[in-house]
Amino acid sequence: MNGQNLRAGCKAISSFPVGILAGIALCGLAANSLRAQEARKAKDQDFSVAVHGPDTDAGLLVSARATAKEVGMPIYPDATPHRDPDKDDSSAAKLGLWGSSFGFKLVVLKMESKDAPRKVADYYQKALAKYGPVLDCTNQAPGKESDNEKSAKLTCGDDKPENGGMLFKAGSKEKQHIVGVQPNGSGTIFQLLYIEARGEKKPA
Numbered sequence: 001m002n003g004q005n006l007r008a009g010c011k012a013i014s015s016f017p018v019g020i021l022a023g024i025a026l027c028g029l030a031a032n033s034l035r036a037q038e039a040r041k042a043k044d045q046d047f048s049v050a051v052h053g054p055d056t057d058a059g060l061l062v063s064a065r066a067t068a069k070e071v072g073m074p075i076y077p078d079a080t081p082h083r084d085p086d087k088d089d090s091s092a093a094k095l096g097l098w099g100s101s102f103g104f105k106l107v108v109l110k111m112e113s114k115d116a117p118r119k120v121a122d123y124y125q126k127a128l129a130k131y132g133p134v135l136d137c138t139n140q141a142p143g144k145e146s147d148n149e150k151s152a153k154l155t156c157g158d159d160k161p162e163n164g165g166m167l168f169k170a171g172s173k174e175k176q177h178i179v180g181v182q183p184n185g186s187g188t189i190f191q192l193l194y195i196e197a198r199g200e201k202k203p204a
Contacts, residue, residue: 061096071107071194073127082112105196114187121166124179128170137167
């Protein structure tokens, strides 16, 4: 898991008022754990911790392993894991945070293909359709969507692709499936993300 994905995951926790302090603390612990793992260059980069008490039930899971089943999308035919040669980075990652009234899960797979970005994008737009309407956040105009906190409807929000890339989303606010597609020479680098977050239900 790279720092950018971890920051995105921790940012999502801020949507939930209950358990924020615990979430922030666990995110800090996750970041420290990831740095320690990179320093050790361990083969099995898994870390987990749980805290139990009269008023506390929380835990953290960090792993450099993830599967297509966990991300909820198929792997593009003949695609291979992508690792940046200039970074000590993993092509897969899994982060879980939970407490008695909140929960968060982030699963990431970073892959590459020799096929063109448009072909990969078309494949995943079809794959995402099983989760509902597919949002194309590639050229989303700022302020076009309403952001009703009480609504479970998924929006692009502030999410946008890297320069020259494409970004698609499907699902709900609590269970998001995201695909980012980026040109890589004549081929493509793409990321598959699953973000699940739950917080204490607010009174209507």
